[in-house]
Amino acid sequence: MKNRLYPMGPGAILDNTFFILRDRFWKFQGVIFLSYLPVIIISLLLFILFVPTLMNATDIFTGLELGEEAISSFFTSMGGYFVVLFLSLMVAFIIGSIYMTGGVIKLFATGLEGEECGVRQALAVVKGKRWRFIGVFFSLLLLGSAVQILLGLIFNELLDTGAELYSLVSNLVGMALMFLFSLSPVVLFLEDKKTFATLRRAFTLMAGHRWRLAGTYLLVILLAYIIILILYALAILPAVLFIVLGTRYDLIAFYIIGGLLSIAAILLFNVLFLVYQHGPLTCIYYDLLIRKEGYDLSRRMTGQTPASPAPGIPGAPEPRPDGPDGRGLES
Template identity: 25%
Template sequence: MRFPLGEMTVGDILDRGLKLLFARLPAFYALYLFMLAPVILLQLVIPFLLEAMINDLNAAGAGQGGAAFDPTNLILFFAVYMLAMVLTIVLVTIGNAAVLHIIMEEYQGNRVGVGSALGYALGRFFPLLGVSLLFGLMVGVGILFCCVPGFYLLATYMFVTQVVVLERRGVGEALTRSAELADGYRWRVLGVYLLVTLVSGFAQGFVVQVLGFVLPGQEMIPGPGGRMQIKVNVVNSIINTVVGNLVSIVFSAYLAVCVTLLYLDLRIRKEGFDLELAALRGEEGEFDPPPRRRRPRDEDDDYDDDDRPRRRRDEDDDYDDDRGRR
């Protein structure tokens, strides 16, 4: 897929992001599903642990047979939950890098497969993981301080992932480079990011809420003595988990595409990166240097007889010295 080169408006970024998302959606899905499979499997265990933990709480609260609450299931629940979070950070980091490689290659007019993109991502895993953790920590701490510092840091270091993956730079260089690109455009960067995040979050939340209403994962039922107790529906919880992850993949990929297009737009505005992209594409037209003008014949000076084009001998007119003097 080839897009017109040049600066992009916000509408261009959103529109091209959708086109690129749907053009490579199978590849994005394959990458994220492959990377998130261990996380999804762990999440499927959580409803069973939650059911056991709530049953223990209900039994302890009802005082059945003097039963006391057993914290084992609670400990297992939080252990699995934390392990799922850590795996998500690690595996999504690799998936994001692979997706960024696909996006960049598509914008250059090249098409790469899932295996090639995954191999490229693994080569940048450690610097990408380091910069992702540092970026999340800085923004998270900044959000705690009245949100303003967090939004400033978010807009300033928005492109650290793109710099590490696409420009193959280290953690420190990525932070400096992202700040340089965002300088003078922080409001635009933050606006595009919040717009895509809010719209995606609203759409994703709507799907999850509707699904939870149709297939509730938990419900209140009357217990012993007329007390209301929580009952976990394991089947519904598993369905909600699987569908929620499938929906999340679409919006996560779209956000990655839009942020990468915004990164390319800033490079085009500040560095003339469209000329480099045109050269990589091998395109002709307005990006080609203007042709050299041929100088008029009478301006040709300083070349000797050997450099002059020779006329064919049979075309040489026979004229004598007298003619030549006339």
């Protein structure tokens, strides 16, 4: 697999993202499965414990409205083990999301560099960075909350404007903050930086290219989601057909087949959504390194991180011009 590192326009970002998605499809599935394996196990335990408890608790609801008394009696009958498992499920989901994000970004990065990468090797990038990821997440959450509170004071107390204007400005500012720090997970897993250094690096790396990247990212996301929705519609169509046949001929087999196909289509959509969103960000990250810092493959020979200055390069060279199709010139 040859490296795909060159200055990338929207066409090249889409091309590289979908190429790597196709080339490493099963590796992405392996990353998702291993990341969320504890979630699957705990969910099965909850299901096994929940169903018998629910069956035994049906008498609680007999002759009663579904009010607070019935709900309280139901959860009391399930015992404390349900609470423990539920909390464990939440923790496992958070940790699984961290591993999934890091593993997917690593697969995209090695795909762009033309390297082979196994599932466990991709997941290994998360080692030692779990707390940093949580720190970055909560730092951005606190920043967003502080900005929302400030906007609320300005629009509701000082300007006394309507809720519609405040809601519009609040959403726009939230989207702007998400974009300005969107490279944070990529920087976190591909560079060895602490929490605040990661945020600073993600913010400053876009300097001088923010307007170009804003248009590129918006266009890439819209085009890709349209493609994914088309694929999802094609996948869900057979399921709808079998359900309609089941309704027409009153056959349970058609309902079962339609249900299984619906579940498969939903899983396919979720997998594409979970994996895809990190592809364009990884491409943009490498595009910025190439344009601003003269990134090339020679730094890997010396074991340097992507952000380290390449040996023998005194400064950032002029980027190679994009080709007529927007993909640039491959080396």
